[in-house]
Amino acid sequence: MLRYTLNRILILIPTLFVISVLVFTIIKLPPGDFLSNQIDELKSQGDTSALERVEFLKKQYGLDKSAVEQYAVWVGVWPGARGYSGLLQGDLGWSFEYDLPVKEVVGDRLLLSFIMNFSVILFTWAVAFPIGAYSATHQYSWSDYGLTLFGYVGLATPNFLLALVLMYFANVEFGLAVGGIMDPEYLGKSWSMDKMMSVLSHLWIPVLVIGTSGTAGMIRRLRANLLDELQKQYVTTARAKGMPRFRLLMKYPMRMALNPFVADIGSLLPSVISGSAVVAVVLSLQTSGPMLLDALRSQDQYLAGSFLMFLSMLAVIGTFISDLLLAVLDPRIRLTGGSAK
Secondary structure, three states: OHHHHHHHHHHHHHHHHHHHHHHHHHHHOOOOOHHHHHHHHHHHHOOHHHHHHHHHHHHHOOOOOOHHHHHHHHHOOOOOOOOOOOHHHOOOOEEOOOOEEHHHHHHHHHHHHHHHHHHHHHHHHHHHHHHHHHHHHOOOOHHHHHHHHHHHHHHHOOHHHHHHHHHHHHHHOOOOOOOOOOOHHHOOOOOOHHHHHHHHHHHHHHHHHHHHHHHHHHHHHHHHHHHHHHOOHHHHHHHHOOOOHHHHHHHOHHHHHOHHHHHOHHHHHHHHHHOOHHHHHHOOOOOHHHHHHHHHHHOOHHHHHHHHHHHHHHHHHHHHHHHHHHHHHOOOOOOOOOOOO
C-alpha cells in the first residue's frame, strides 16, 4: 500500500505539469490579451497617461515576451515582474480587469462558492442515498416506479430552466427576492451574523436547483449498483444464514455500491469551488463561476489561468484521494496490477 501511494504521488508531478501547459496554451490561443486590447482602446481614445501605465504593466508582467517565457514567468521558474514570484511560490498574479491581486479577487467568491456547493453536496447525499436504497430494495413496486419517474424528470430538466421557474414562483407567489446569494447591502462587507443569515435565506434556491439533477442521477446509479449487488451469491448465502436484512444491506451490498461515488471525488472537489456557472449567471450569484467566465471572455490571463490551474490541482488531488479510498473500501481492487492469479 505504501509503494502504491508513493507511485501515485510521483505521478502527480508530471500530471500537473502537463495540465499547466494545456491551461496556458488554451488561454493564449485567442489573439491578443487583456492589456493589448486595452492598449488598442486607449490609442483610439488618445488617453496617453493611461496608455503609459498599461504599457508599463505589460512589460512588468512579461506580456511583451515570447509565449515560452510568459509560461515560465507564470509558473515561477523564470524571473518576471518585480514582486511576482509565480505559481510555485503561491503567487496567483495580478487581475488586470479588477486591478487587484488574484487572491483578493477570488477570496470572498471562493468562500461563497464553497458554502453553496458544499450545501449542494450534503443535500444530494441526504436525499439520494435513502431514496436509492429504498428503490432498490422495493424493486418494481409503485413507490419504485414513482421514484424512477422523479429521477427521469430531474435528469431531463435543465438547471437554468428550473432556476427561472423557482425565481418566478418565489417572487410572484411569495414575494421573496431571491436573486443573488445575499442582500445587496452586505456585498463587500466583512462577515457577521446578519450577513450569514442573509446568505442562508438566499441559499435554498441554488441548492435546490443545482442539487436536483445531481440527486436524480445519484438515485439512478445507487439503485442500479445495489440491484446488481443484491443479486449476487454472497447475499443469498448471508440471507440463508439468517443475517438481519438491514445489517446485510449496510455491511456488504451498500459498501460495494459506493465505489462509483468514491471514484467521483476527483470531480467533486473542483465542483465545490466552481459550481454550476450557468445557474450562477441566471441567479446572479456572486460566486466564482461567473467570475471565471468573465475572465476567460476578457482574456484576463492571470485570473483565468491561475483559477483554472487551481481547479485542475483540486481534480488531481481528488482523484488521488479517491484511488486510496477505493483501495481501502474494496479489497477486490488489486494495487499491483496484472491479471488475477
